[in-house]
Amino acid sequence: MKALCWHGKNDIRYETVPDPHLEHPRDAIVNVSSCAICGSDLHLYHHFIPGMESGDVVGHEFMGEVMEVGAEAGDLKVGDRVVVPFTITCGECDQCRRGNFSVCERSNRNKALADKVFGHGGAGLFGYSHLTGGYAGGQAEYVRVPFADQTHIKVPDSLSDEQVLFLGDIFPTGWQAAVACEIEPTDTVAIWGAGPVGQFCVRSAVLLGAEQVVVIDNVPERLAMAEAGGAITINFDEESVLARLQELTHGKGPEKCIDAVGLESHVPRSIDSVYDRVKQAMMLESDRAHVLREMIYVCRPAGILSIPGVYGGLVDKIPMGPLMNKGLTVRTGQTHVKRWTDGLLRLIGEGQIDPSFVVTHTAGLEQGPDMYNTFRDKQDGCVKVVLKP
Template structure:
């Protein structure tokens, strides 16, 4: 079959790779109908997560049709249209029983790397390096889905592929950030990052009752999309004093909840960006935490900060003094999608959650290298590139 493979730093190509096979009784094979780029994939392309091997298949956000099931699969049959959570979890370990699905003890079959890096291994993630299981990704014609009864979800008949696709990762990730940040009615919420996850976090905040939702980014086309489709307030940090604006819009206190949806390659117009970029390129630090720092500094005293962006290792100049002395609550996680996806599909069916606007560029899998070029380099106002094998 054809698949988009990682060939080296900033090099991808569509290659012929072996068809997936059932390896366990709880597996399913899914024919991919839609697969989409994600900002966290760019960390893999750039070499910032150094556990990729040449020929690894990329992609973790997808929707498709079941074509084969293992003998112990009970919830799905051949022909079912399913959206699959990007994180693999068994549904039976202690962490899954607590609803901490991305912390699953059994989803990552190659835990040694992350046990060394972080003390414990999280679950596995499709197409996201050998640190998270070495699983083949979704930018392919077919994909093996382990623990299919836990990770695959039937799509309601009235929900289009284009909408349901984002229930795989962007929507549950954004919803998790808003939910676990503890948003209360009438809260002022600030979201750093206006890509797919940031927009979904903003929409979730609105549906959870926030009084004001303010999204911060530097790309006008993304900010205008969020204003037009979601009805949120926006700030361009290259043109505005974000701190002053957030104080003005929150009664002088600062936002009650700050959600960081940028990750390890955050940008800033100030000298801190040059400092962090040089240290990252020299591998003196692994991640640029500029957006996290901004969220911490601007959050009100006693407020909540949720880190949604992907980070891989160590950061410099982390403002621990601000966290402690302001009495902030800091939370973070990879997405516990199995907790949220059924509810999100129901909201999609009721038109409460609209996501298809994120798919600004739809193209055949054969054009996936061009799609990643558009997505990575912000060409043609690309928010997300979707591939149709």
């Protein structure tokens, strides 16, 4: 089969790889109809995530038709149309029973390695390094889905791929980030980053009833998309984030702040971004944390910081004094996808949201390497890429 494979920094190739096969009775094989390039895939592309090996198949947003099932695949059957969550879940461990699916205790087959790096590793993830199990990803013609009886979302034929594809990651990621904010009707929710996850944070915060939603970015097309979703926008190249947030909140600051950027945040003119880049170059720091620092500074006392943006390792100069003295609550984590998907699928079916709004580019899988560059460089108004194997 054909797939997109990682071969090092800025090196994704369209290659022929062996077809997947059933390895366990709970497995299924899915024929991929649509997959997507995620912002967190760029962290792999830039080689900021450890544990990648040359030839690894990438991608964790995908859906398709079930082609083969193991004897213990539950009610999953050949011909079912499914979206596959990026978090692989057994459904039986203590964390899964609590709904904490992204920290499933059984699905990461390299858990011993992840435990050494993180203290306690999380769930297995598709196409996202050997620290998360080394599973082949979904930017491919076919995918083996382990624990397939649990790791799937059945979707109706009445909805298009583009309407349901993002149930596997960015829609529940944005929703979880907004839910973590405990939004009240009088709240201002400030969101850093108007990429795909940020866009779903905007729609989620609006659906959950925030008084005003503010988005910070510097890409005009992304800011326009966020504004169309109900957000007030701040272009940090053109105005002061601090001054504008003070104006919008009458000097009090936003009650809720969301970091939808993660480890590659940067503002070219900021001193701390220059500091982070120098430390990265010297291998003294792995993640750039400008957004996290700025959120701590501007958030209203007793507010909540929600962090769906991916971080991979170590950050420096975190202002713990303001964080503690302002009484801020921090909530973060990979997304517990299956916790949210029943409700989100219902919202899509009822017409309250059409997730296809975020798609700006559709291409064949063979164009994937070029589309990685287009997405990375935000060329041609690119916000979200869907690939068709």
